Amino acid sequence: MDPIMHKAHAADLVNAARIRAGLTWAGLAAAIGAAPVWTTAALLGQHPMTAAQAGVVVEMLGLGDDVAESLQQQPNRGSDPAVMSDPTIYRLMEAMSVYGPALKALIHEEFGDGIMSAINFKADVTRRADPDGDRVVITLDGKFLDYRW
Amino acid sequence: MDPIMHKAHAADLVNAARIRAGLTWAGLAAAIGAAPVWTTAALLGQHPMTAAQAGVVVEMLGLGDDVAESLQQQPNRGSDPAVMSDPTIYRLMEAMSVYGPALKALIHEEFGDGIMSAINFKADVTRRADPDGDRVVITLDGKFLDYRW
Amino acid sequence: MDPIMHKAHAADLVNAARIRAGLTWAGLAAAIGAAPVWTTAALLGQHPMTAAQAGVVVEMLGLGDDVAESLQQQPNRGSDPAVMSDPTIYRLMEAMSVYGPALKALIHEEFGDGIMSAINFKADVTRRADPDGDRVVITLDGKFLDYRW
Amino acid sequence: MDPIMHKAHAADLVNAARIRAGLTWAGLAAAIGAAPVWTTAALLGQHPMTAAQAGVVVEMLGLGDDVAESLQQQPNRGSDPAVMSDPTIYRLMEAMSVYGPALKALIHEEFGDGIMSAINFKADVTRRADPDGDRVVITLDGKFLDYRW
Amino acid sequence: MDPIMHKAHAADLVNAARIRAGLTWAGLAAAIGAAPVWTTAALLGQHPMTAAQAGVVVEMLGLGDDVAESLQQQPNRGSDPAVMSDPTIYRLMEAMSVYGPALKALIHEEFGDGIMSAINFKADVTRRADPDGDRVVITLDGKFLDYRW
Amino acid sequence: MDPIMHKAHAADLVNAARIRAGLTWAGLAAAIGAAPVWTTAALLGQHPMTAAQAGVVVEMLGLGDDVAESLQQQPNRGSDPAVMSDPTIYRLMEAMSVYGPALKALIHEEFGDGIMSAINFKADVTRRADPDGDRVVITLDGKFLDYRW
């Protein structure tokens, strides 16, 4: 009896196979008919996939059933703090440190006392052309949940 | 000679006067002709205002020149970690912990090696009606900066 | 213009007046018609009260309008880590450290991938008589939120 | 002479065998006649099992005596902080950060100076149907221990 | 309405008056008929006193009713980590770091799976004459609590 | 040339052999004629053993010379912070957090400015029968060392 492959190891194998096959995250997302951010997060270990989704991925990438089994497991979510200091990710954290209290104030002003759900939630990242340099546009879209006793 | 009023104290006074006068952050933003997230962040101490902007704010709120002087100063930016664990703000941090590596992967896939600037950057928060419950939509929009030696 | 009284100071005043008047948290909750855990949390600074609720409290306790104003403000929620190591509170944290992964596994088994909301949420604490020593029974009751993209 | 299998490794093997056999945590609990939260916690490494309990589990799951031996050992209890930031578990921690001081105040009001034991303690998690969405109900039930010199 | 005097401030006043009056902690303990460690801990803010005990203390020390009121309050227990690195206290922590796992193993061997209560608990510190230098003997005496579901 | 076996690995082997042979820590202590807390701490890696002591242990347990060699090495003392949050050990730490400043005050009152040595030190753990439930009694006994320049 082997334990189920750790999701971090499955992610390493998916990434290696993806690069060697010349495939993109967006292409994998299209193949399983899911959003790119969701699909990438799932393949990096943050969401469980269905058996069908996992099956498409391992077939496209020439990986084994052990990878497919791993991709379907319930994850422990969240990232190692060391990863969060990578500059590309850190800028997102810095933006929250600078603008978080302002976003909180405006959420309360518009919606009342509550939060934007991070569970009933989706995210997208797109390119917006700009003559001064193209821009990364990240959209965070979550259901408002009011504090309700 | 008094030191310049600390921005946290100015923010407390702005907030108290704003609430007692029945004004919104959005209303203050409209009065100075700036974006709501920028204006709220500036009044909470994260951006310097121009003398004209600060003057409009203190006149609307019946505050003194010491507040206006404070609002114009260069800040030390960032928020106390204790504030970042407020549930409304924490959900943003959690989303970055769950989706940050996926956003990084997709930024690299679309733009190459680089970051979304948090300096040449704007943010917005809006309400999107939804029959299952309205949604908070936060847009982060920053210039792509490639690692360029 | 004075800043709004800090919620920690309002809580100190409410607590002092409550003790000197011989009133209980449960009694204050009954007076405003709200649940005991909600009311106590609100008076300790974790929830905003309505003007009516705050008015009842300050009248019962002989406190001023500045306290009532403070009680109505939107809080930054959460407790100082130093407080969380008080033995009465720490036992709750220890229980989560010992049983948290089991509770997570059982939530997923019963409900699927998601969480118990801490926003659409209520809590209660009661006494249950037991010949071996009475027991504290804490109920946490939150809406299940499934990860839904 | 091999060292005794580490409980984390035993938990991985139990979980893998459980999933591949299509068994639930609740089913394993029923098989050994113990509560679901206790059983799940024990199989994840937080409680020692009796030889009889461990024997039933490894027979149901087709695992070896080395797993059974491991399940009977005295644990070092507690979870890695990284696990505690998983959103499903974090919501429990957040609830304690928001409501912990209120629960402490109400325990003292009802019982006097003391704690809810986390040792003479049991927990349960159930589903409560609700037209606005079913709810997770977690009950923490511990003996009151007064500070007694 | 003044808030109740903070227990740290009451402890500072008790200590100052005690020193200026030439009284010992042991003498205060004898006066209220309680154990020295309990009394000292209570006066330093870790236990609530009864009104009678607090009354004896403030009368002996010439302190006011505000101190007596403070001494009777329910504390948030525990010490600032900075205090725990004082060498006299640190040696106790170091002993636990070196011998804690051995004490745990022997508690389990003698009593089974459980803990020594820190609530139903008493402590004492005495001098034991020794020709090689007198010794500090600290006794920790707590009820065994077995893990009991 | 192999490195000397790490003391944590030796401790795992000692513990496994001890359990499989049905021996107690107290029994091993008696066999080498040393105190139970010292012996258990030494076998868990906190003290070096003499060659004779190590020889008795490995012979009783059927372990190899590599274990005996490891048991004789000078340790780096102290425990991983993760271990210190095990509830059985944590109660000892909590007691120090609650009573540490009181113990310090009483040590100074009785002995003057100094510490209880944690080096010229011994500890014991015993059971004391009590009709309300037997008690764990831990004695810490260290030479007083005065601050002496």
Add this chain to the structure above:
Amino acid sequence: MDPIMHKAHAADLVNAARIRAGLTWAGLAAAIGAAPVWTTAALLGQHPMTAAQAGVVVEMLGLGDDVAESLQQQPNRGSDPAVMSDPTIYRLMEAMSVYGPALKALIHEEFGDGIMSAINFKADVTRRADPDGDRVVITLDGKFLDYRW
């Protein structure tokens, strides 16, 4: 007898007077004949000034002798970690996190085993015009110190 004014308070007064007088850090540096980075660091509390330097500064800024006395004191050097996360400062830290090991490798390759002194050290910040946007050029210039026993 008043204590000497804390350097952080002196820095606040210097900064307030500087802004109100319309003076620059560079102008203050020129007035005392010292480098801009050194002067600014000294006025912010990181270096002691001579009596002559401090006298020039307080006269230019209309501040009192208490400020001049403070500016001459030996500092405890270093900045609060909260300040180091300001984005303008953080980029310097991030550059060290990304390039620090490379700088170390090249220092060792060119100079041997040793360090760049941060004591026998000077720093400068200048503007370099660039058609793609002007650049900040920071020079760190410290004596090489070889590990020399």
Add this chain to the structure above:
Amino acid sequence: MDPIMHKAHAADLVNAARIRAGLTWAGLAAAIGAAPVWTTAALLGQHPMTAAQAGVVVEMLGLGDDVAESLQQQPNRGSDPAVMSDPTIYRLMEAMSVYGPALKALIHEEFGDGIMSAINFKADVTRRADPDGDRVVITLDGKFLDYRW
């Protein structure tokens, strides 16, 4: 399918081969026609190389295609905090702690509100002869980015 070699392992192999071949970091930089700091950082895992650059390196060093593949991957940037306390690197951090606020003030004075980019950025380290001991001169050169909404 093997995962792609971890960049830390590739760096270890590059470094071992470089030393055994008697090559310098500067020599490798010259061979690929890139700056020494950039090249060293890239080979230590902080920048992706082009296939051509990686090919030159592995051929010079007699390493395999698996190393070349690793060197081309997008990194997670940043260094382990343990590495940052090496004295050679720590002096750079200390300089930022002592001079960071001064550099920030002078950047704002010369350029306005903004930062020196750490992305559109280059660094160099050179030797400057000095009769009192040669000096390490590190130049940090980044584009100024103004806070621009």
Add this chain to the structure above:
Amino acid sequence: MDPIMHKAHAADLVNAARIRAGLTWAGLAAAIGAAPVWTTAALLGQHPMTAAQAGVVVEMLGLGDDVAESLQQQPNRGSDPAVMSDPTIYRLMEAMSVYGPALKALIHEEFGDGIMSAINFKADVTRRADPDGDRVVITLDGKFLDYRW
């Protein structure tokens, strides 16, 4: 009744008076007939002084009885971590991080299993002339304490 003056405040007053009177730490030490490191540490709050020593100091410095009372109190010893990162102090810590394990190995080799006491301990700092630059020589001299059960 005032609390006893905090030792940090007494140290600030001693230091201010010392500087204004043009006295040295060494001079104060000579006046009370104690070692310079001991005296300076005591005046900075790390040791209690006798009434006679405190009396000499406050008379030399023109300070009040409240300072003398404070200097005689039992301290909570140790320094704020922020102070330990001052470069002059940090070098001592760095030396311990680099040489600590070697010092430990040599202490064990020469003395056996034990420690250098930090209680029965004295320290000195002297200047040693050297043509390459004078040297700071710090001597740490503590009684060897063997682990003795």
Add this chain to the structure above:
Amino acid sequence: MDPIMHKAHAADLVNAARIRAGLTWAGLAAAIGAAPVWTTAALLGQHPMTAAQAGVVVEMLGLGDDVAESLQQQPNRGSDPAVMSDPTIYRLMEAMSVYGPALKALIHEEFGDGIMSAINFKADVTRRADPDGDRVVITLDGKFLDYRW
């Protein structure tokens, strides 16, 4: 191509061979003609050795060329914080926490504003006979470096 042996592994092998051969650190130091603290630190991984020194060591200890190669590499210096809490090392840290500010004050008084170098530095540990118990005498001897711009 193998990576160069990690210095921690080389240190483990050196230590094992040293113990089995009955050699002392001091003996190894004498054999290579270097100071005992330097030699021990170098063999534990804190300094690079020359090829000649490394050659003598591996020949005396019967170790391989891979160890000799490792001993010659440039280290990343510093010790794991876990090691620093070993009691023998911790006493050194505690002494710095208690006496560090006093040593700093006396260094400034004797030498002016600057530091004791930890690079141009040597250390020694000796035994001093004392009728009350022999003493460990540690000498830290570093060049004074003044803050020199």
